[in-house]
Amino acid sequence: MHTRRKFIKIGSLGLGAAALTTGLANWVVGSASSKNSSNGSQSLAYGKKVATYCEVCFWKCAGWAYVTPNGQIQKIIGNDDDPQCNGRLCPRGTGGVGMFSDPDRLKTPLIRVTKDGEQTYREATWDEALNFIATKMKEIREKHGPESMALFNHGSSGKYFTHLLNAFGSNNVAAPSFAQCRGPRDTGFELTFGESVSSPEVTDIRDTRCLVLIGSHIGENMHNGQVQEMSEAIDKGAVIITVDPRLSTAASKSKYWLPIKPSTDLALLLAWIHVLIYDQRYNKAYVEKYAEGFKELKEHVKDYTPEWAYGITTIKPELIRNTAREMANAAPSVIIHPGRHTTWYGDDVQRSRAIAILNGLLGSWGNRGGIYFKEGIKVPEFPRPDYPKPAWSWQDTLNGRYPFAKEAVTNTVIEASIPAEGKKNVIKGWIVSGTNLIVSIPLKEELMKAMQSLDLLVVVDTMPMEITGYADVVLPECTYLERYDDLRATAHREPTLALRMPAVEPMYETKPAWWIAKQIGERLGLGSFFNYKDFKEVLEWQLNKIGSSLNEMERIGLKKFERKTALYIDPNDDFKFKTPSGKIQFNSKELQEAGFDAMPKYTSHPQPEDGFYRLIYGRAPMHTFSRTANNRNLVALMPENSVWVNPQIAELWGIKKDQYVWLKNQDGVVSNFSVKVRITERIRWDSVYIVHGFGHHHKPLTYAFGRGVNDTELVTHVATDPIMGGTGMRGNFVTFLTTQPKKEAKG
Amino acid sequence: MRYAMAIDTRKCVGCSDCVVACQTENNVPVGFCRDWVVEVVDGTYPNVSIELRSERCNHCNNSPCVRCCPTGASHFEDGGIVVVNHNKCIGCGACIESCPYDARYSHPEGYVDKCTFCIHRVRQGSDPACVSVCPTKCMYFGDLSDPNSKIVNVLKNRKHKSLAPEAGTQPQIFYLL
Ligand code: SF4
Ligand code: SF4
Ligand code: SF4
Numbered sequence: 031m032h033t034r035r036k037f038i039k040i041g042s043l044g045l046g047a048a049a050l051t052t053g054l055a056n057w058v059v060g061s062a063s064s065k066n067s068s069n070g071s072q073s074l075a076y077g078k079k080v081a082t083y084c085e086v087c088f089w090k091c092a093g094w095a096y097v098t099p100n101g102q103i104q105k106i107i108g109n110d111d112d113p114q115c116n117g118r119l120c121p122r123g124t125g126g127v128g129m130f131s132d133p134d135r136l137k138t139p140l141i142r143v144t145k146d147g148e149q150t151y152r153e154a155t156w157d158e159a160l161n162f163i164a165t166k167m168k169e170i171r172e173k174h175g176p177e178s179m180a181l182f183n184h185g186s187s188g189k190y191f192t193h194l195l196n197a198f199g200s201n202n203v204a205a206p207s208f209a210q211c212r213g214p215r216d217t218g219f220e221l222t223f224g225e226s227v228s229s230p231e232v233t234d235i236r237d238t239r240c241l242v243l244i245g246s247h248i249g250e251n252m253h254n255g256q257v258q259e260m261s262e263a264i265d266k267g268a269v270i271i272t273v274d275p276r277l278s279t280a281a282s283k284s285k286y287w288l289p290i291k292p293s294t295d296l297a298l299l300l301a302w303i304h305v306l307i308y309d310q311r312y313n314k315a316y317v318e319k320y321a322e323g324f325k326e327l328k329e330h331v332k333d334y335t336p337e338w339a340y341g342i343t344t345i346k347p348e349l350i351r352n353t354a355r356e357m358a359n360a361a362p363s364v365i366i367h368p369g370r371h372t373t374w375y376g377d378d379v380q381r382s383r384a385i386a387i388l389n390g391l392l393g394s395w396g397n398r399g400g401i402y403f404k405e406g407i408k409v410p411e412f413p414r415p416d417y418p419k420p421a422w423s424w425q426d427t428l429n430g431r432y433p434f435a436k437e438a439v440t441n442t443v444i445e446a447s448i449p450a451e452g453k454k455n456v457i458k459g460w461i462v463s464g465t466n467l468i469v470s471i472p473l474k475e476e477l478m479k480a481m482q483s484l485d486l487l488v489v490v491d492t493m494p495m496e497i498t499g500y501a502d503v504v505l506p507e508c509t510y511l512e513r514y515d516d517l518r519a520t521a522h523r524e525p526t527l528a529l530r531m532p533a534v535e536p537m538y539e540t541k542p543a544w545w546i547a548k549q550i551g552e553r554l555g556l557g558s559f560f561n562y563k564d565f566k567e568v569l570e571w572q573l574n575k576i577g578s579s580l581n582e583m584e585r586i587g588l589k590k591f592e593r594k595t596a597l598y599i600d601p602n603d604d605f606k607f608k609t610p611s612g613k614i615q616f617n618s619k620e621l622q623e624a625g626f627d628a629m630p631k632y633t634s635h636p637q638p639e640d641g642f643y644r645l646i647y648g649r650a651p652m653h654t655f656s657r658t659a660n661n662r663n664l665v666a667l668m669p670e671n672s673v674w675v676n677p678q679i680a681e682l683w684g685i686k687k688d689q690y691v692w693l694k695n696q697d698g699v700v701s702n703f704s705v706k707v708r709i710t711e712r713i714r715w716d717s718v719y720i721v722h723g724f725g726h727h728h729k730p731l732t733y734a735f736g737r738g739v740n741d742t743e744l745v746t747h748v749a750t751d752p753i754m755g756g757t758g759m760r761g762n763f764v765t766f767l768t769t770q771p772k773k774e775a776k777g
Numbered sequence: 778m779r780y781a782m783a784i785d786t787r788k789c790v791g792c793s794d795c796v797v798a799c800q801t802e803n804n805v806p807v808g809f810c811r812d813w814v815v816e817v818v819d820g821t822y823p824n825v826s827i828e829l830r831s832e833r834c835n836h837c838n839n840s841p842c843v844r845c846c847p848t849g850a851s852h853f854e855d856g857g858i859v860v861v862n863h864n865k866c867i868g869c870g871a872c873i874e875s876c877p878y879d880a881r882y883s884h885p886e887g888y889v890d891k892c893t894f895c896i897h898r899v900r901q902g903s904d905p906a907c908v909s910v911c912p913t914k915c916m917y918f919g920d921l922s923d924p925n926s927k928i929v930n931v932l933k934n935r936k937h938k939s940l941a942p943e944a945g946t947q948p949q950i951f952y953l954l
Contacts, residue, residue: 118910124794667796711818714823
């Protein structure tokens with residue numbers, strides 16, 4: 031039988047310490063002495079600027095890494111031509127150099143071994159590590175079939191491992207970005223308009239006259255292009271309406287802030303729909319031409335009046351009416367923003383449907399200032415043999431659930447990795463690339479069970495995130511500043527291509543993911559799928575096909591192409607939506623046929639008991655998930671998170687400003703670490719707020735360890751969306767412990 | 778010529794990109810900063826407002842830091858930019874004490890450092906690093922004596938304030954309200 035996989039702390043092994051000093055000797059931020067300058071304002075000599083696109087978040091802004099003559103990356107600046115950033119990176123992108131210079135980086139491959147009865151890691155050569163993986167994968171293929179290998183991924187590197195798995199014969203490829211994040215939104219919009227708003231979102235914010243944010247905190251979520259456009263919209267006098275139990279940054283810039291009772295958003299959305307229809311303020315011409323199911327919708331929302339919603343949401347009927355009118359006045363240049371992280375209460379597809387329906391009623395889809403049509407460049411695929419057809423796939427792990435999941439649901443792939451009597455199609459091996467599942471997956475028990483049952487767990491990352499402690503093999507990837515990568519070909523207002531090339535050679539023993547995937551592939555006899563020596567060859571081949579070259583791209587970084595299709599609906603055209611009937615679906619037959627409500631209905635969600643507060647989590651502009659909490663250039667701006675508490679509640683508890691408390695949730699789970707209290711009028715009395723991504727309990731993250739609290743460890747109640755499998759995480763409640771609980775903080 | 782900055786508090790989201798960009802542009806050691814972001818919360822839930830503003834040396838017209846500097850290291854450059862000559866600075870810290878805005882810090886290499894309006898960039902015709910990186914474009918840098926400059930324009934058309942005017946330093950950073 032397989033030995034139980036014990037968590038190993040990489041840092042306690044004293045590995046890679048020597049490498050650290052060699053690689054970092056010349057790298058100290060601020061080391062270039064400015065003593066010699068006469069006015070204290072040295073202008074640094076830059077050796078060269080190198081094309082890149084950012085990998086700190088999924089926005090992937092194109093930019094330039096400036097490298098000093100002695101080979102240090104001094105700064106990263108946005109590419110002026112990139113419509114996704116307009117020459118301005120966000121703080122994380124500007125501080126991306128801290129990802130490269132992080133002293134805690136993974137430095138060498140590690141293999142789990144048992145020494146004196148204790149599990150530990152030993153440093154390994156790449157050959158050893160890769161051979162180990164290939165041997166295990168072959169065993170899995172022989173015993174269980176290639177489908178029993180799965181991949182969890184996030185970010186650019188996922189592509190290479192997806193290719194590897196597809197070539198191997200598996201398409202069990204899942205990403206938390208679907209079932210733990212944007213899945214409900216995408217599904218809700220697909221069911222209504224036939225397509226999703228994709229990423230970067232196709233919201234025409236810069237030309238909008240009214241922007242409605244519901245649980246979306248642009249400005250704190252630093253989705254660069256959107257933040258820039260919101261600012262432009264403010265300049266142009268657009269009306270902003272923000273619905274949030276917390277005075278978010280965006281709320282503070284809004285004409286209307288609706289401080290809603292958490293979990294009641296759907297009631298507000300239905301009341302808005304009611305007002306638009308019954309006050310005859312919806313976009314009649316648009317609805318008649320492009321939508322179907324209006325009659326049913328009108329009947330459906332008959333009783334969802336603002337007065338009804340007031341009792342649920344605590345938002346005054348007048349305010350609901352006024353804001354609905356503002357939207358109508360601006361239509362069709364209005365955006366009810368679809369949001370991004372939408373896994374809240376388990377009826378999230380229905381809430382997203384209500385948002386989509388509102389947009390449909392106002393006619394924003396396909397209109398200037400509403401939602402535009404994206405266009406991108408199709409990059410030809412480098413020649414390869416056909417992928418083998420897997421005998422089963424992630425769809426089979428759904429077992430008849432979540433009929434509208436268009437992407438793999440992490441939860442069911444994890445479930446399929448837990449063996450049970452009579453269970454067919456069990457997953458035996460994982461590759462995890464660029465995602466810290468320990469933090470991103472809320473179903474911790476299942477996750478642990480699955481990981482304990484695997485025959486192989488490979489983790490590829492640049493940092494010793496928590497997940498690395500569970501791996502059989504840890505592979506150190508180089509950062510985005512040290513490698514070539516796939517071309518960025520995201521669709522936007524204008525089609526563009528962006529190049530990422532190495533600014534410097536990879537530090538330590540780190541390697542790019544394309545190389546890792548190719549090496550494993552070759553060892554599995556899949557060499558024909560990796561028919562190139564260097565990824566540069568692939569790029570050169572692709573660029574030649576689309577009328578460019580590596581040479582040109584290295585020089586310009588980003589290339590724009592002419593648009594061939596219309597940005598908005600042409601009113602003279604016979605426009606068809608991508609739904610089965612070609613029309614916007616107010617009344618979804620697809621949902622009905624699958625046994626779900628054809629139109630969104632309000633259902634109430636559990637409320638906190640006395641002494642408990644709803645746990646709301648969100649983002650800070652200088653951090654991305656949990657991956658920047660150790661970035662020295664960014665932590666100075668926000669070293670730890672704090673728990674936001676309303677002053678009345680603080681007084682009730684006798685909690686003082688900056689006091690450290692522990693949080694305990696409704697299931698008795700206590701936070702690993704204590705967290706600083708921020709007493710602020712910006713938060714409702716029935717909720718507390720924390721920024722996601724802190725409270726790391728892995729010591730090798732020497733800076734981030736023990737700083738702040740990790741919201742996801744307190745998310746033990748998960749409400750799963752039956753439509754697509756999204757894990758609703760906003761139904762958790764916490765209370766304060768002002769003295770240290772007995773249980774020792776684990777580390 | 779009189780360089781100044783106007784910062785739109787209605788657009789600033791407090792992201793601190795201006796801080797990071799300054800650090801990488803000017804080699805400011807991690808843990809120190811030449812500019813920083815302040816959040817002021819006012820009112821009681823739900824009647825609350827926030828002002829966000831990016832702060833730095835005000836390049837005061839009447840600057841106590843220049844006056845009190847015993848070595849002449851702190852001085853005015855063209856356009857009223859207040860600059861510390863690192864070679865002349867003995868690190869006595871008198872200027873740090875005299876500045877009502879806490880705009881200066883002791884550099885670990887033994888001299889006092891602060892915002893230079895990125896004079897090396899300005900002389901080449903570029904905006905300061907913070908201005909050029911700001912995702913919300915909420916900062917305007919320019920010459921107050923040029924009636925056609927964007928900054929003169931925004932200051933003419935928008936209500937604005939400066940910080941601690943009562944200190945009498947005549948600060949040259951203006952906040953649009
Ligand atoms: S938004 Fe910021 S972190 Fe995201 S890709 Fe752009 S610069 Fe990088
Ligand atoms: S970069 Fe701009 S938006 Fe961000 S904190 Fe600085 S001034 Fe404000
Ligand atoms: S803000 Fe402080 S350091 Fe800057 S000029 Fe005024 S007094 Fe001197």
